[in-house]
Structure formats: C-alpha cells, structure tokens
Amino acid sequence: MASDARDDVVLRVDGLSGGYGAIQVLFGIDLTVRRGETVALCGPNGVGKSTLVRMVSGLNRPTAGTVVLNGRDITGVPGARRAKLGMSTVIGQQAFGSLSVRDNLRMHCYPVPGHEEKPDTAVDGALAVFPRLRARADQPASTLSGGERQMLVLAKTLIQRPDLLLIDEFSLGLAPVVVGGLLELIRRLAAVGVATLLIEQSVNVAMSVADRLLFMEHGTIIAEHTPAELRASPDLARRLVLGGHAQ
Numbered sequence: 721m722a723s724d725a726r727d728d729v730v731l732r733v734d735g736l737s738g739g740y741g742a743i744q745v746l747f748g749i750d751l752t753v754r755r756g757e758t759v760a761l762c763g764p765n766g767v768g769k770s771t772l773v774r775m776v777s778g779l780n781r782p783t784a785g786t787v788v789l790n791g792r793d794i795t796g797v798p799g800a801r802r803a804k805l806g807m808s809t810v811i812g813q814q815a816f817g818s819l820s821v822r823d824n825l826r827m828h829c830y831p832v833p834g835h836e837e838k839p840d841t842a843v844d845g846a847l848a849v850f851p852r853l854r855a856r857a858d859q860p861a862s863t864l865s866g867g868e869r870q871m872l873v874l875a876k877t878l879i880q881r882p883d884l885l886l887i888d889e890f891s892l893g894l895a896p897v898v899v900g901g902l903l904e905l906i907r908r909l910a911a912v913g914v915a916t917l918l919i920e921q922s923v924n925v926a927m928s929v930a931d932r933l934l935f936m937e938h939g940t941i942i943a944e945h946t947p948a949e950l951r952a953s954p955d956l957a958r959r960l961v962l963g964g965h966a967q
C-alpha cells in the first residue's frame with residue numbers, strides 16, 4: 721500500500737470484526753496509527769479494547785477485516801512471527817520467571833536489519849533506562865514486583881526496536897510514580913518514531929501521553945478526540961468514559 725508509506729501509517733486496521741466463538745465482540749473497527757504517534761483506546765469495561773489489541777497482535781483471529789503493518793497485510797501472520805515484522809506487545813506481564821532479568825532481555829536479541837548491535841550492548845542499553853531493573857539484573861524475574869515486571873516487558877521493547885508497540889492496560893495497579901516513568905519511556909519511544917497503540921482505563925493518564933484518544937462502546941469506535949479537545953470539554957470526556965452509564 722504505497723499511500724500508507726507516504727502517509728507514515730504504521731498500523732492500519734480495516735473493518736476488524738470477531739470475538740470468541742459465537743460471541744461477537746468487535747464490529748468493523750477501523751483505525752490507523754502513524755509513525756511517532758501514540759493512540760489510546762478508552763471506554764468502559766467489556767467494550768472490546770483487549771480483544772481489539774489481541775487481534776492486532778495476532779493472539780486472536782478476526783472473522784473479518786484486515787491488519788496492515790508498514791503496508792503489509794499481516795492478518796494471517798501468526799502472532800509469534802509478528803515481532804520480526806516490527807510489532808512488539810506488552811500484554812500481561814510476560815517474563816520467564818526462573819531466568820534472570822538479564823537473560824530475559826537477552827532472549828529478545830535476535831538480529832533486526834539495520835540494528836546489528838551486540839546482544840550485551842543492547843541489554844546494557846535497555847537496563848540503563850531502568851535503574852531499578854539494572855540493580856536487579858541477576859535476580860530471577862519471578863522475584864520482581866508488578867511495576868518492575870512491567871519495566872522488564874517495556875525494556876524488551878527497547879531491544880526489539882519495534883515500529884509498532886501494543887500495550888494492554890499497563891498502568892493498572894501500579895504506583896503513580898512507576899506509571900510516570902513508564903509514560904516517559906513511551907514518550908521517548910514516540911520521539912524516535914515508534915507508533916504506539918495502548919489501552920488505558922484512566923482518561924487522565926491517556927491524555928497525558930496520547931496524541932489521540934479513541935473511545936469504544938459495544939465493539940465499535942464511537943468517538944475520537946485529541947487531549948486538547950477533551951480538556952476544552954470535561955463533560956464530553958465524562959460522557960465518553962461512562963458510556964451508557966452517563967445518563
């Protein structure tokens with residue numbers, strides 16, 4: 721898709737539908753995320769945010785629609801192969817508990833064209849961004865706190881140098897200071913061109929990091945706003961967050 725390349729579109733989702741067996745959760749989702757852009761998915765519980773991110777990541781299969789990454793249709797590409805195409809996911813706090821923090825990071829050091837860095841250099845570079853992790857580099861990942869494990873998952877993305885980062889609800893249950901650090905990292909990744917699609921329950925947190933907020937209801941995107949638009953109209957933000965409960 722030549723037009724995507726011209727527009728700097730990293731992720732294009734067209735008409736994505738599907739769910740779990742007979743239960744349809746998503747109904748024709750369209751969205752794009754451009755290079756260096758951070759887009760947040762917001763909305764009440766159960767509207768399909770995680771299902772959407774899981775389908776984009778390849779963990780779940782859609783029944784209709786397409787997922788295009790860097791102009792290439794990857795709808796049928798298994799999730800495990802998408803990292804090599806430039807997609808990094810932060811879904812849950814996946815880590816190999818018995819391996820050390822350092823060895824967890826080493827596992828992501830496969831060659832990426834244009835980034836032929838030595839594994840230890842790449843790991844040290846990622847650890848330099850997270851002093852808390854560096855202090856725990858030789859500790860088994862199973863002994864990390866929730867926030868530290870989230871840092872480990874994000875440190876992995878620094879090594880993978882993705883074009884697209886998918887994050888499912890990373891601030892949930894974390895102390896504000898930890899959330900602040902993680903948001904700062906997302907901003908830094910955006911500054912070097914990474915496109916990020918993230919789920920964030922807190923509209924305030926989403927507004928502090930995203931360029932655009934997409935609001936979902938009943939498996940569709942019902943509104944799209946910039947943080948500036950939402951700041952100018954607090955009632956609008958409240959209505960969108962509460963969905964059908966606002967009346």
Ligand SMILES: Nc1ncnc2c1ncn2[C@@H]1O[C@H](COP(=O)(O)OP(=O)(O)OP(=O)(O)O)[C@@H](O)[C@H]1O
Pocket residue numbers: 740743745763764765766767768769770771772
């Ligand atoms: N594995 C599953 N099997 C069957 N139904 C599921 C499954 N996972 C999610 N669902 C249903 O799909 C719908 C959308 O769930 P999803 O997790 O995508 O919503 P969400 O917007 O991310 O919600 P939350 O903010 O609560 O995490 C819900 O009704 C949920 O019960």
